[in-house]
Amino acid sequence: MKDFKDIVYVGVDDTELDLFEGQYKVPDGMSYNSYVILDKKIAVMDAVDKSCIARWLDNVALALQGREPDFLVISHMEPDHSAGIAAFAAKYPSAAVVGNTKIFDMFRNFYGVELPNKVLVKEGDTLLLGEHELTFLAAPMVHWPEVMVSYEKKDKVLFSADAFGKFGALCNETDDWACEARRYYFNIVGKYGVQVQALMKKLAAYDIAAICPLHGPVLSGDLGEYLSLYDTWSKYEAESVGTFIAYACVYGNTKQAAYALKDELESRGEKVVITDLARCDLAEALEDAFRYDKTVFAATTLDGGIFPVMEEFIRHLKAKNYQNKKVGIIENGSWAPMSGKLMRALLEEQKNVKVMDTVITCRSAVPGDIRELCAALADELLG
Ligand SMILES: Cc1cc2nc3c(=O)[nH]c(=O)nc-3n(C[C@H](O)[C@H](O)[C@H](O)COP(=O)(O)O)c2cc1C
Ligand SMILES: [Fe+2]
Ligand SMILES: [Fe+2]
Missing domain, CATH: 3.40.50.360 (Flavodoxin domain)
Structure with missing residues (x-):
């Protein structure tokens, strides 16, 4: 990824999808984002929708360059991100899946099996990869109860789950981030403004250089505009x-x-x-x-x-x-x-x-x- 030599984008675009979450029109498609952090230990950040698992695993394999991953960090158990977990675990049995209690409970309920290799984390726990270190922060109801975000200290990168996400495949990305990010925000996360505000307050303690969401482009450079829009939207103030x-x-x-x-x-x-x-x-x-x-x-x-x-x-x-x-x-x-x-x-x-x-x-x-x-x-x- 530009600016971050050890963080590689391994997500996928879905340009065939007609309705996201069964109801939202996505004329520009959708991206399911995933990232690999390469260090002494390797962490893959999130999985993808079932429509894109094979392409995602190919992207991961390419990024790994023959190495084995140590962790798969799961931020959100909604199937548009969790559907690929089992295939990943089967392909890389030595890699541990990292998540909180709710994430593993939901995994069981969705997929009917137990993950054999797990690392259970809670609020504030860290995972040292080498030079990179992840800190896990709960973000309940942004957009489901189990959601957590991860902050990477060395590169100051926030892996934000669905927060700061948008409709649209990356291959169709334009300069107008706000239009489809706003439609995504109010329809998908809009009910949970109070919880988004709670997350924003928590994040104020961290120096953030880039935001890696689960949908849409990586946000870097001046983040002020994005943060300010999220603040306005989650306070239900008119933009x-x-x-x-x-x-x-x-x-x-x-x-x-x-x-x-x-x-x-x-x-x-x-x-x-x-x-x-x-x-x-x-x-x-x-x-x-x-x-x-x-x-x-x-x-x-x-x-x-x-x-x-x-x-x-x-x-x-x-x-x-x-x-x-x-x-x-x-x-x-x-x-x-x-x-x-x-x-x-x-x-x-x-x-x-x-x-x-x-x-x-x-x-x-x-x-x-x-x-x-x-x-x-x-x-x-x-x-
Ligand atoms: C199926 C149907 C049901 C209607 N029910 C009512 C009604 O319950 N009360 C009423 O005052 N007008 C009713 N109307 C009349 C509509 O209010 C009328 O079509 C409207 O005044 C015309 O405005 P519009 O051109 O903006 O549709 C009904 C019209 C239709 C087609
Ligand atoms: Fe979601
Ligand atoms: Fe999502």
């Missing part, structure tokens, strides 16, 4: 000033009202992002709802309830601890508009979500006084 408008409707009238509000907000200099929930990537919409400081929910009433994809979207937001937002509501109903009231009730259960008093109600078509209504809602949102 950008602006309004995200999500709409869901049948015949386009609610959409028309949503666009009228967009025009009004933009005429006042507000940044606005708008999306049709039935046609967009909901994970991307969720990312935008967390990113901006204001969200507007625009939905038609359907069978006395909220248009289904909007209800689903709000449920996703709640599951990821959506909070600290100013919220506007646009509703529609031809005989008994209910979506506004129902959306308000769901959203007001969230911490520090302030739903504006002005609600734009359409009774089929956009009302004649839509401009005045948009002005009133914009006054409140921007006020």
